[in-house]
Amino acid sequence: MILAATGPEIAFWGFAVVAGIAGFFVVGSRNVVHAALYLVGVLGSVGAIYIVLGAEFVGWVQILIYVGAIVVLLLFGIMLTKAPIGGVALDNNQRPVAFIVAATTFGGLTWIIWRTFGGTRIRLSPTRTAQIGNSLFTHFVLPFEAVSVLLLAALVGAIVLARRD
Amino acid sequence: MIDGIDVLIMVIKVLVVFGFLLVSVLLTIWAERRIVALMQQRIGPNRVGPFGVLQGLADGIKLFFKEDVTPTNVDRSVYFLAPVAALLPAFLAFAVVPVGRGFHIGHRVITLHLVDLNVGILFFLAMGSLMVYGIVLAGWSSGSTYPLLGAVRSTAQMISYEIGMGLSVVSVVLWSGTLSTSGIVDAQSGTWFGFVPRWFIIPQLPALVMFLLGGLAETNRAPFDLPEAETELVGGYHTEYTGIKFAMFFLAEYLHVITTSALVVTLFLGGWRGPNILPFLGPLLFVGYFLAKLGLVIFLFMWARATIPRIRYDRLMHLGWKVLIPASLVWTMITAAMVVLPQEVNRTTLIVVVGIVFEVALIVWLARLTTTALRRGRLRRGDSHVV
Amino acid sequence: MSYYWQYGTLGALTAVGGAFVVIAFLGNRLMRPRKPRVEKATTYECGMDPVGEGWSNTHIRYYLFAFLFVIFDVESVFLFPWAVQLEKLRPQGTVLVEMIVFIGILAIGLLYAWKKKVLEWVK
Numbered sequence: 307m308i309l310a311a312t313g314p315e316i317a318f319w320g321f322a323v324v325a326g327i328a329g330f331f332v333v334g335s336r337n338v339v340h341a342a343l344y345l346v347g348v349l350g351s352v353g354a355i356y357i358v359l360g361a362e363f364v365g366w367v368q369i370l371i372y373v374g375a376i377v378v379l380l381l382f383g384i385m386l387t388k389a390p391i392g393g394v395a396l397d398n399n400q401r402p403v404a405f406i407v408a409a410t411t412f413g414g415l416t417w418i419i420w421r422t423f424g425g426t427r428i429r430l431s432p433t434r435t436a437q438i439g440n441s442l443f444t445h446f447v448l449p450f451e452a453v454s455v456l457l458l459a460a461l462v463g464a465i466v467l468a469r470r471d
Numbered sequence: 472m473i474d475g476i477d478v479l480i481m482v483i484k485v486l487v488v489f490g491f492l493l494v495s496v497l498l499t500i501w502a503e504r505r506i507v508a509l510m511q512q513r514i515g516p517n518r519v520g521p522f523g524v525l526q527g528l529a530d531g532i533k534l535f536f537k538e539d540v541t542p543t544n545v546d547r548s549v550y551f552l553a554p555v556a557a558l559l560p561a562f563l564a565f566a567v568v569p570v571g572r573g574f575h576i577g578h579r580v581i582t583l584h585l586v587d588l589n590v591g592i593l594f595f596l597a598m599g600s601l602m603v604y605g606i607v608l609a610g611w612s613s614g615s616t617y618p619l620l621g622a623v624r625s626t627a628q629m630i631s632y633e634i635g636m637g638l639s640v641v642s643v644v645l646w647s648g649t650l651s652t653s654g655i656v657d658a659q660s661g662t663w664f665g666f667v668p669r670w671f672i673i674p675q676l677p678a679l680v681m682f683l684l685g686g687l688a689e690t691n692r693a694p695f696d697l698p699e700a701e702t703e704l705v706g707g708y709h710t711e712y713t714g715i716k717f718a719m720f721f722l723a724e725y726l727h728v729i730t731t732s733a734l735v736v737t738l739f740l741g742g743w744r745g746p747n748i749l750p751f752l753g754p755l756l757f758v759g760y761f762l763a764k765l766g767l768v769i770f771l772f773m774w775a776r777a778t779i780p781r782i783r784y785d786r787l788m789h790l791g792w793k794v795l796i797p798a799s800l801v802w803t804m805i806t807a808a809m810v811v812l813p814q815e816v817n818r819t820t821l822i823v824v825v826g827i828v829f830e831v832a833l834i835v836w837l838a839r840l841t842t843t844a845l846r847r848g849r850l851r852r853g854d855s856h857v858v
Numbered sequence: 859m860s861y862y863w864q865y866g867t868l869g870a871l872t873a874v875g876g877a878f879v880v881i882a883f884l885g886n887r888l889m890r891p892r893k894p895r896v897e898k899a900t901t902y903e904c905g906m907d908p909v910g911e912g913w914s915n916t917h918i919r920y921y922l923f924a925f926l927f928v929i930f931d932v933e934s935v936f937l938f939p940w941a942v943q944l945e946k947l948r949p950q951g952t953v954l955v956e957m958i959v960f961i962g963i964l965a966i967g968l969l970y971a972w973k974k975k976v977l978e979w980v981k
Contacts, residue, residue: 313862339549339611346604357865366593367935374600375931378630381607382924385623385916432861435590435650439943442936443953450936450956454963457929461967464925465974468918473863481863485870489878535882538891543899544908559875566871585871586864593938600931615901615908623916630927637934644941710902715886719879785979788923792977796930796968800961803937807957811948 314430317358325351333408338384342377349373360432480581488585492562496725497527503773510777534721537714544614545711553612554712554719557605561726564598567591567652568733571743571758583743583758584653591652592644595734596637599689603629605723606691606708613711621707624784629689631788635795636685639678642799642806643671643738652734656742663819670741674822677802677829679739681795683771686731688791690724693776695787732768740764794840798833805829922976926968933964 328347335341349372356365442450501516501524508515516523541550571583588594603626610622644650647658661669672679688695709720736742745760752759782790805825809818901908940957947953971977 313866337546339546343549343552343608360861362588362861363590363593363939366590366597370593370597370600371928371931371935374597374603375630375928378600378603378607378626379921379924379928381611382623382626382916382921385611385619386918386921387915432589435939435942436946439939440947442939443943443947443956447952447956451959451963453936454933454960457932458963458967461926461929461964462970464922465971465976468922469974469976473860477863481867481870485867485874488871489874535886536889536891538893539886540898542901544901555879558879559872562875563868563871566868586867588864613901615903617903623920627920627923631923634927634930634934637931638937641934641937641941644938645944648942648945650938650942714890715882719882788977788979792923792926792968793972797965800965803941804958804961807941807944807954810945811954 314358318355321351321354321358325355339381342380342384345380346373346377349377358430359428360430362432363435363438364433476579480579484585488565489562492565492726492729495729496722497531498524499725499729499769500527500530500721501525502769503776506770506773507777510774531718534714534718539714539716542614542711546612546614549608549612550711551716553605553609554716554723555605556608557602557723558719558726560598560601560605561723561730564595564730565726565733567594568730568737569653569656569742570761572754574754583754587651587653590650592640592650592655595652595730596633596640598730599636600630600633602689602723602727605720609712609720610708613708615711618708618710621710625691625708628695628787628791629691631791632685632688632695632795635681635791635799636689638796638799638803639681639685640738642678642803643675645803645806645810646671646675652737652742656737656744659741660744668741668744668746670739670744672739674819674826675739675806676826677833678799678806679735680830680833681799681802682735682738684790684795686735687772687775688787690727690731690772692724692728692772694779694782696776696781728769728772729765732765732772735768736761736764740768789840794833794837798836802829919976919979922971926971926976929964929967933961936960 325348328344328351331344332341332348335344350369353365353368353373356362356368504526505515505517505523516526519525519529541547566585567588569582569584569587573580573582573584575581606629607622607626610618610620610625613619643655647655649655649658655671659668659670663669663673667673687693709717712720741764743757743761745757747756749756806822809822809825812818812821937957940953944953
């Protein structure tokens with residue numbers, strides 16, 4: 307299987323590069339809606355990477371939730387504001403600070419991941435949805451229920467913030 | 472092992488699916504115009520080709536040769552991207568629909584199914600959620616008030632009904648125990664009493680009704696065609712589009728109708744399955760069954776358009792959030808309860824009975840909501856708002 | 859057929875779709891007439907001169923619906939692996955209850971939104 311041996315690696319690097327470049331433009335673009343679209347590129351590529359690594363359920367959920375719901379929410383948020391199309395450069399003078407924070411975070415995360423998984427080799431094999439169901443509903447019941455409480459809190463918070471009464 | 476012939480088969484299948492979708496869009500446009508015309512005592516397009524069947528093609532060619540007017544006020548890159556973003560997910564979604572029984576050529580199995588993902592249903596829903604982008608980007612990038620309002624309206628409508636649609640699919644997944652479209656079609660094989668096909672329309676009728684409602688709203692079709700309400704918003708989100716870019720939106724809308732109908736066939740009408748009455752036709756017979764069912768569901772979409780008047784926006788949101796989502800949650804729980812019942816209980820009979828009760832309750836509830844809404848509407852006339 | 863083969867096919871379909879779009883746009887560029895005029899390039903407002911900047915803030919309730927959508931979308935995603943495994947996990951007995959609790963908590967949220975009249979469009 308020539309395709310299965312080298313294809314996934316090529317695909318992985320391809321999507322990783324796309325995600326990196328798009329991530330750069332999320333921060334770099336002067337227009338918020340363009341930034342949101344680059345974010346779609348980042349999140350979509352991450353979803354594709356999940357799929358390449360065999361986690362197809364997670365991959366499609368990533369696209370369904372992040373691309374299909376959360377970025378849409380961001381766009382709605384942008385439409386709430388008085389930000390007419392294009393033109394206005396949204397910027398401030400905190401670039402050096404932002405750069406230091408971002409670089410530190412990036413370096414820290416890279417270091418941690420490298421230290422933890424540096425020499426690990428994984429075997430690529432697709433995960434079935436049934437396996438996710440099994441572990442979620444037998445081993446991770448409490449976190450699963452906690453998610454619902456978290457979602458409820460978020461919902462109530464949004465309503466309280468958006469309404470005056 | 473994968474060899475050159477496999478690649479060749481894949482390429483042929485991809486091209487066939489693509490060609491099929493394009494041709495069926497053209498036919499659907501023509502059929503819709505003819506059928507709606509007949510229902511309204513008109514004749515409809517009958518000049519281009521026999522019975523006017525080439526009308527869709529003629530319109531497409533016309534749009535292809537039209538001038539491309541790009542207003543000065545647009546955001547050019549996003550304006551260009553929006554029709555593409557509308558088109559691609561609409562026809563990718565069809566990839567997971569099985570269209571016929573697999574067959575052998577020599578020792579090679581040819582499946583009539585482009586991609587058989589383990590999470591086919593999830594893929595379909597993901598593509599549906601991406602459909603929003605074409606619309607919201609078109610509205611934003613046009614730099615014009617009408618498209619913007621149309622797009623925001625349309626997006627809010629689509630996301631509201633996406634939930635109800637997704638939840639009604641969950642009960643089908645519960646009943647069949649798989650997320651793969653081919654698995655769901657397989658779960659619908661066989662018959663009851665030797666002649667009633669085991670299609671999910673029988674045990675899952677409420678889910679079908681809710682899925683169709685959600686599908687109508689997701690595709691922005693009448694009676695949920697508010698995004699394009701020409702009396703209010705000129706043309707809605709695609710007001711500023713002309714020529715080939717407009718054609719892309721048009722194509723995307725009809726593709727969306729076709730893929731949604733194809734999923735209805737797969738989930739509820741047994742996919743390509745049917746009695747093998749003409750064995751000499753081989754796999755063609757089953758493709759024929761699939762196409763016949765697909766045509767029937769598309770006809771339902773047209774029938775709704777010709778019959779039901781456009782629903783007001785506040786009622787639309789009401790229906791989506793206060794009827795469809797609670798009802799589909801309740802139905803999911805009912806189905807789940809049936810699935811965990813002990814094996815001795817005949818769960819199919821039970822769910823059919825419960826399903827009928829549920830349907831009646833839903834209709835009564837809807838009727839009550841409509842009448843109260845009407846009564847309120849009479850008290851506070853002229854209180855409908857656009858934004 | 860293997861896992862990666864399926865996704866390769868999907869990629870091929872995407873490529874064909876992309877090629878279709880590119881060919882359509884390029885062909886249109888070669889074929890279409892080009893007679894630009896200032897009036898044509900103005901924003902369309904039914905023949906009147908356009909008013910304002912072509913922007914209007916949307917109402918906060920759209921945002922709230924989008925927010926509710928995110929919450930319930932996340933919920934429906936959790937329903938899928940559960941729906942696949944429910945019948946097989948039946949001997950375990952509590953799987954249905956776990957989901958009823960999960961949905962129940964979120965249903966409280968929907969009920970709260972309902973009572974707070976967030977779901978009302980006309981106020």
